[in-house]
Amino acid sequence: IMNEFKSLYNGERLEYVKLQYKDYSEWFRKRDISEQKVYWTNVFGDDVPVLNLPIDHLRPKVTSYQGKDVTKSIDYSLKEKILALCKETEATEFMVLLSAYMILLGKYSHQDDIVVGTPISGRIHQDTEKLLGMFVNTLALRGKLKANLTVLQFIDSIKEFCLKSFDNQEYPFEELVEALDIKRDAGRNPLFDVMFLMQDGDKEKIKSDEVEFKIIDVERTVAKFDMTLGITGNYDGYFMKLEYNTDLLNADTVERMLNHYVNILEELVENPKIMIREIQVISKEEQELILNKFNDTDAALVDVNSVMELFERQVEKNPDNVALAYNN
Numbered sequence: 643i644m645n646e647f648k649s650l651y652n653g654e655r656l657e658y659v660k661l662q663y664k665d666y667s668e669w670f671r672k673r674d675i676s677e678q679k680v681y682w683t684n685v686f687g688d689d690v691p692v693l694n695l696p697i698d699h700l701r702p703k704v705t706s707y708q709g710k711d712v713t714k715s716i717d718y719s720l721k722e723k724i725l726a727l728c729k730e731t732e733a734t735e736f737m738v739l740l741s742a743y744m745i746l747l748g749k750y751s752h753q754d755d756i757v758v759g760t761p762i763s764g765r766i767h768q769d770t771e772k773l774l775g776m777f778v779n780t781l782a783l784r785g786k787l788k789a790n791l792t793v794l795q796f797i798d799s800i801k802e803f804c805l806k807s808f809d810n811q812e813y814p815f816e817e818l819v820e821a822l823d824i825k826r827d828a829g830r831n832p833l834f835d836v837m838f839l840m841q842d843g844d845k846e847k848i849k850s851d852e853v854e855f856k857i858i859d860v861e862r863t864v865a866k867f868d869m870t871l872g873i874t875g876n877y878d879g880y881f882m883k884l885e886y887n888t889d890l891l892n893a894d895t896v897e898r899m900l901n902h903y904v905n906i907l908e909e910l911v912e913n914p915k916i917m918i919r920e921i922q923v924i925s926k927e928e929q930e931l932i933l934n935k936f937n938d939t940d941a942a943l944v945d946v947n948s949v950m951e952l953f954e955r956q957v958e959k960n961p962d963n964v965a966l967a968y969n970n
Contacts, residue, residue, distance in 0.1 A: 709865020
């Protein structure tokens with residue numbers, strides 16, 4: 643759309659498009675994707691784990707989709723280490739960052755079976771590259787966080803799962819939900835309650851002779867899921883936005899989770915052979931606060947020898963209250 647706007651603003655004629663979205667729809671309708679259905683129903687054939695994150699408010703029976711977001715940037719020095727880990731594991735940035743997100747969710751929920759949704763472009767045929775229309779599908783990516791797995795092993799398992807899922811990306815998410823016959827809960831989404839998405843922000847800016855197009859960020863007040871972590875890669879590092887449901891979570895909780903996500907990334911790149919159970923989510927500052935501040939419970943003992951003496955002192959101070967309690 644943006645490129646066509648640019649061409650029109652520059653007085654150029656648009657390239658003739660032989661195919662329309664209805665042609666794609668008819669082509670897709672005739673495709674046999676029964677094997678893809680088998681793949682996805684096997685992935686969730688045993689059960690569908692429900693993510694139970696600690697939340698600040700009681701989950702409503704019917705979600706209102708009220709939301710806000712918090713943001714944070716990752717500098718290029720950490721991005722460089724993440725790219726090095728990608729090279730070592732032969733995984734994409736998406737796979738490594740998704741692995742860290744699943745580890746974060748596992749640490750918070752104390753669960754070892756995590757499902758995260760992610761959108762995928764759905765433009766599987768060359769003729770669809772410049773065709774206007776809604777091709778996007780949603781994939782439910784599942785990770786098993788076995789405690790004795792190393793980070794390298796877990797990333798490898800996520801890479802393998804992602805590749806298989808991308809090969810079977812045409813099976814519509816809505817049909818999968820129907821095929822699994824999931825019991826609907828008005829306070830949750832089917833299959834998953836958290837999303838992850840990544841996009842490239844290093845694309846060249848689109849300009850015409852007189853007009854420059856750019857993305858304007860606006861404050862969002864809607865959250866379709868409990869949480870959605872969006873990461874945009876750029877020349878300086880990564881820009882992260884964590885969208886959350888305000889019925890469930892407070893801003894300070896989400897900010898802390900985003901900080902913990904960065905802590906996990908830093909630990910992964912520094913020691914990729916570490917086992918998942920050994921990964922520390924909290925920072926050294928938080929550890930110091932918990933051990934030496936919150937745990938500072940030293941208190942002087944009262945100058946009495948027994949509980950009976952404490953009771954007698956209380957009777958002397960408030961004899962009426964003691965009599966009332968006795969009569970009742």
